[in-house]
Amino acid sequence: MTDTPRDERYQRIWQVVAEIPEGCVLSYGEVARLAGLPGRARMVGQALGRAPVRMDLPWHRVINAQGRISFKRGSRPYRKQRDLLESEGVLFVDGSVDLDHYGPGQVLDRLLWGPIQSD
DNA sequence: GGGCTGACCTACT
């Protein structure tokens, strides 16, 4: 897979991100794995940063494995991402999202049952 | 080529 052309790797990453349902989040590592690039979480961040704006990628649905936004707290990108997520119903508790509620394990439930109501 | 940086991750102290 290391011989895969760079453009194709970006394409795969973008595709995975594009398919994250609204109100759900995936970690960089998870996206990398789903794109067939295990262990290359860093590349996901790069791919997102270089994604053409016209793609309208839901980049905000990608956060780190800690369930937190990877931009510096309080920075503009940080607030932007957080606003977008909260507008989709993703709740932040003490600066992090509950991956048990919005993470990959909940994608199916989310599709079947709709937005998370509460506990 | 070497060195450094980064929207990262896991495992281990």
Next chain:
DNA sequence: CAGTAGGCCAGCC
């Protein structure tokens, strides 16, 4: 919970 270490790899000096 905080820190460290090693792994990962594209891009830019």
